[in-house]
Amino acid sequence: MLTVNHLAKSYDGEKKSLTDVSFSVRSGEVTVIIGPSGAGKTTILRSINQLIRDDEGEILFDQIDMRQLNRVQLRRARSHIGMIFQSYNLIEPLTAIENVLHGCLGTKSNFAGIFSIYNNREKEEALKLLQKVGLEEFAYQQCRNLSGGQKQRVGIARALMQHPKIILCDEPIASLDPKSTITVMDILRGLAVNDGISVLINLHQVDIAREYADHVIGINNGQVVFDDRTQALSDAAITGIYRKNANLEGSLVHES
C-alpha cells in the first residue's frame, strides 16, 4: 500500500540526510522505524506526505507517486494519511471533540473549515472516536487540561476522523509514562489488527518495537540497514542498526 523507492534528501544541498532509502509498508500491519538520533527517521516520515519535499525517489501510496501530485491532488491524498506527533499538535484551548473534528477539515470547503462548521453526523462520529480511545467523558474538556497520554489519544481520534488508510506516527510515545505508552501502543496496534489501517511508527524504544511491530526498518546515517519481520530483530541486528556508520561497514538489510 506504501512503497518508498530510492528516496534521497539533502536539506542544504550538500550533506545527504537520506541516501537511497527503499522499503514497503503492508496493509493492516504495524511497521516500526528504528535507528540512532539523526539517522533520518523523521525525514522519511515527513517525506511520505510531502510535509518536506525530498530530492529524489518515488513514494507510491496506493500506486500513486506522492511526489508527482499537484496541490489539489496532494490535499486529497493527504486526507487518507493520518499523522500523530510526539508533541500532539493539538489546539490546547479547544475541547477534545473540537480537536477531533479538525481531522475532517481536509474534506471541507474553505468556508466551512474557517468557521468550523460541522454537521451532526460528524459530531456523532467524533464522539464515537473519543469513545474508541477511551475518552468519551473528556470530550468537552479543554485539551490543555488533559494528561500527555490523553492528549495523544485525542491525536489518534483526530487522525481517525480522516478515515485514514495509513497513520504515520513520529515518536508518539516519547513524552509518555510507561502506562500511557502501553495504552497508546495498544490502540495503534488495534487499528492495524482490527481496522486494517497501516501504522508506520518512528520509535526510539527497541523493546516496544519488538513487542508491537510486525515489521521493522532500521535506519542508520540516512540508509536502510535492516528490513525484516520483527522475529528477525536479534540483539546482533539491533547492535548493527545502532552502530556508528553501520551502512559503511556492511549492510544488514534482509528483504523478506
Ligand SMILES: Nc1ncnc2c1ncn2[C@@H]1O[C@H](COP(=O)(O)OP(=O)(O)OP(=O)(O)O)[C@@H](O)[C@H]1O
Ligand atoms: N530542517 C532541517 N534542516 C537541516 N537539516 C536537518 C533538518 N531536519 C533534519 N535535518 C538533518 O537531517 C538528518 C536527519 O534528521 P531526522 O530528524 O530525520 O533524524 P531522526 O532519525 O528523526 O532523529 P531523532 O531520532 O533525533 O528525531 C540529521 O542530520 C538532521 O540534522
